[in-house]
Amino acid sequence: MSRFTVIGARGFIGGRLSAALRARGDSVYAPARDDAELFDQDLGTVFYCAGLTGDFHVRPFDTVEAHVGFLAQVLKRGRFERLIYLSSTRVYDSLGEAGGDEADRLVFDPAAARNVYDLSKALGENLTLARSDSRGVVARLSNVFDWTPDAGGFLSDLLARARRERSIDLPASAPAAVRDYIQADDVVAGLIAMADGRAEGIVNLASGRNLSNRELAAVFAQAGWSLTLGEDRPVPPAPRCATARMRSLGVAPRDPAAVIAQALADPQFFQG
Structure with a gap:
């Protein structure tokens, strides 16, 4: 039985993921934001699912805190084996049809108000990949439905x-x-495959269509x-999202x- 911690388990994807892990017999710790015990135990593999989507325009500071601020605390103080950070394929938007591959170099306009979402996700990715002692990976989720x-x-x-x-x-x-749409069950399957297969770097969880x-x-x-x-x-x-890395983990999006x-x-x- 594996040990998982799902941060953001009250959300749509975090809740689905927690249920799927428990259904296969894994131990799942789903701490509340103010859980005093979060930094006092071994967290195993952490899925960082916390974030804002539709209301980021009216809650920009909460968006940054969810995508970056609390993540920084988990990376700095948490005792974990692995951390999978849930980002978004929206980070490709400014690249147009040339974007969509995990290896793309991203481009953002820091003066655009809507980019608080993209920039905060990108900074979360950077902290995960560069400040986790090689224990962090990134899942870029497309439009989940x-x-x-x-x-x-x-x-x-x-x-x-x-x-x-x-x-x-x-x-x-x-x-x-x-839009590139992907059904929620395919996303959950992709996240679990990233943990089980010990994925590295960045993986798009998208349909590719x-x-x-x-x-x-x-x-x-x-x-x-x-x-x-x-x-x-x-x-x-x-952009058209690449799915080769997702497929290499044994998950074929429908x-x-x-x-x-x-x-x-x-x-x-x-x-x-």
């Missing part, structure tokens, strides 16, 4: 609406806009839903379009 109530993000919110509505209006969504809103609407239409998108307009080119189609085809999915 599911249709359960605890999931968040554009596609998760859309699927939640689809459980109640057959016709959905998305006026702010450009048909050509693309950029799914456009237009393609997404077609998947829904084929299953009997109607998505009305906004006006067609040019959108910035998006095609998000196929996963969505399968969910919509379930007779129990629509509850409206």
